[in-house]
Amino acid sequence: MIKPRVIPVLLLKNGGLYKTMKFEKPKYVGDPLNAIKIFNEKEVDELIVLDIDASKNRKEPDYHLIEQFAGECFMPVCYGGGISNFEQAQRIFSLGIEKISLQSSVLNNLDLISEISAVYGNQAVVFSLDLKKNLFGNYKLFSSSNHKTVDISWKKVAVDAVNAGAGEILINAVDRDGTLQGLDIDILGEIKPLLSVPLIFCGGLNSLENIKLAVSNGADAVAGGAFFVFNGPHRAVLISYPKYNDLTTLFGG
Amino acid sequence: MIQIVNYGVGNFTAVANMLDRIGTKCEIIADPNHIVYDDFSKLIFPGVGSFDAAMSLIISNGWVNPLNKFIENPNNKLLGICLGMQLLFEKSEEGQLQGMNFIPGKVVKFNASDVSIRIPHMGWNNVEFKDKANLFKDIPVPTRFYFAHSYHIADIHKDDIQATCNYGYSFPCAVKKDNIYGVQFHPEKSHKFGLKLLENFSNL
Numbered sequence: 001m002i003k004p005r006v007i008p009v010l011l012l013k014n015g016g017l018y019k020t021m022k023f024e025k026p027k028y029v030g031d032p033l034n035a036i037k038i039f040n041e042k043e044v045d046e047l048i049v050l051d052i053d054a055s056k057n058r059k060e061p062d063y064h065l066i067e068q069f070a071g072e073c074f075m076p077v078c079y080g081g082g083i084s085n086f087e088q089a090q091r092i093f094s095l096g097i098e099k100i101s102l103q104s105s106v107l108n109n110l111d112l113i114s115e116i117s118a119v120y121g122n123q124a125v126v127f128s129l130d131l132k133k134n135l136f137g138n139y140k141l142f143s144s145s146n147h148k149t150v151d152i153s154w155k156k157v158a159v160d161a162v163n164a165g166a167g168e169i170l171i172n173a174v175d176r177d178g179t180l181q182g183l184d185i186d187i188l189g190e191i192k193p194l195l196s197v198p199l200i201f202c203g204g205l206n207s208l209e210n211i212k213l214a215v216s217n218g219a220d221a222v223a224g225g226a227f228f229v230f231n232g233p234h235r236a237v238l239i240s241y242p243k244y245n246d247l248t249t250l251f252g253g
Numbered sequence: 254m255i256q257i258v259n260y261g262v263g264n265f266t267a268v269a270n271m272l273d274r275i276g277t278k279c280e281i282i283a284d285p286n287h288i289v290y291d292d293f294s295k296l297i298f299p300g301v302g303s304f305d306a307a308m309s310l311i312i313s314n315g316w317v318n319p320l321n322k323f324i325e326n327p328n329n330k331l332l333g334i335c336l337g338m339q340l341l342f343e344k345s346e347e348g349q350l351q352g353m354n355f356i357p358g359k360v361v362k363f364n365a366s367d368v369s370i371r372i373p374h375m376g377w378n379n380v381e382f383k384d385k386a387n388l389f390k391d392i393p394v395p396t397r398f399y400f401a402h403s404y405h406i407a408d409i410h411k412d413d414i415q416a417t418c419n420y421g422y423s424f425p426c427a428v429k430k431d432n433i434y435g436v437q438f439h440p441e442k443s444h445k446f447g448l449k450l451l452e453n454f455s456n457l
Contacts, residue, residue, distance in 0.1 A: 001378070001419060001420065002374065002375075002376045002377065002378045002400075002420060003376060003377050003378070004376070005376045005377065040444075043445070045376070045377055046399075070266065070267070070270070071270050073267075073442075074270075074271060074274070074441070074445075074447065074448065075399065075442055075444060076399055076401070076439070076442045093262075093264070094266060095266060096264060096266035096267040096270055098264050098267070098401070098439075118302075118303070118306070119262060119302050119303075120262060120301055120302050121302040121303060121336075122373060122403065123301070123375060123401040123402070123403070124301060167375070168375065196371065196372065197371060197372070197373070198371050198373070198375050198376075220375075220376070221376065
């Protein structure tokens with residue numbers, strides 16, 4: 001049977017590789033191409049690369065950089081950031097990327113999801129959903145391009161995105177991002193029964209046991225940032241990825 | 254030298270990147286007039302998206318007759334990848350159009366009666382291949398490949414099956430009929446396993 005995927009998420013900003021804390025305070029961690037080459041050598045299941053500046057600054061995706069790293073990836077890669085129309089998505093696919101992640105451009109209008117998936121297939125479109133707890137401890141949809149919560153039901157948006165043609169949902173818990181405090185498993189219970197497509201779960205990942213816990217609670221894939229790029233209490237930059245045999249043992253296969 | 258068919262949709266760039274890495278010369282062709290028909294030519298036929306959308310592009314861009322002509326020479330080899338493989342069959346539950354009809358069989362949707370099965374089948378899965386399957390020569394067991402699909406091959410002659418995969422149930426994931434090969438998974442996105450498989454195709 002299929003092995004649950006374990007996916008490093010890399011954040012781009014002005015051509016550099018950064019890691020955030022709760023979606024803020026981006027810290028420079030190195031050269032993205034170098035990091036991606038290392039992840040390729042470690043035979044990661046998949047990579048997600050998100051440009052955290054593009055939508056915020058209404059910039060085009062950095063096609064040159066995307067083309068460079070796509071050439072180094074002998075595994076599936078999902079790119080997100082700054083994609084607001086079909087032509088941009090088309091250009092990214094032509095560079096050797098097989099999935100794109102959408103959020104800012106589709107929060108109010110899911111048509112772009114339908115437009116892209118009709119041509120490239122559902123498996124090519126990932127809907128990225130960021131969640132932040134409000135003062136009352138309830139999850140709210142968070143718009144990462146302007147750092148504001150949006151007053152629409154996140155569960156309904158997720159289901160609508162799937163109906164529009166998204167083949168996967170990437171859920172990230174903003175309050176856990178970069179904290180290494182562990183994934184917010186409660187979210188899975190709320191969304192899992194509503195989704196028929198694979199769910200990639202992210203935010204706070206800190207251990208192999210944490211991956212297993214998320215998978216046993218319904219995550220089809222587990223993603224993380226700090227867990228794969230930092231080492232030790234001082235968060236020294238060190239790229240790591242579990243050995244394949246350790247992952248198969250973890251999942252009991 | 255391997256030619257990669259770009260009829261409009263498909264990750265042909267990733268295939269070219271991997272062939273570059275194994276040192277095989279390749280070219281992406283977007284015009285069917287550029288197909289090389291010499292003895293021992295090789296074509297890779299990638300594809301993503303929906304069956305009818307891809308088949309419409311293949312028809313309207315004039316690929317049908319050139320591809321038929323290409324496979325007439327038994328020394329030429331064709332490799333379909335993912336949807337590119339599905340298009341080699343007669344028809345698909347995903348669409349109304351006829352496929353290329355190079356291999357008897359059809360394409361059906363995953364049976365999701367098992368609620369734990371999510372569609373699309375997406376991720377790394379083990380592949381079991383026949384001993385003499387030449388695409389898998391020297392590939393270690395167990396081997397894994399990256400899959401991303403909602404439909405799979407069915408009603409195929411068992412001699413044409415080279416490898417199977419299990420997702421809820423077993424389905425054919427690599428096929429061969431005469432000089433026509435197909436894989437449901439993405440070798441271009443399957444690390445050293447995919448590199449080896451493409452190298453094997455290159456050496457056929």
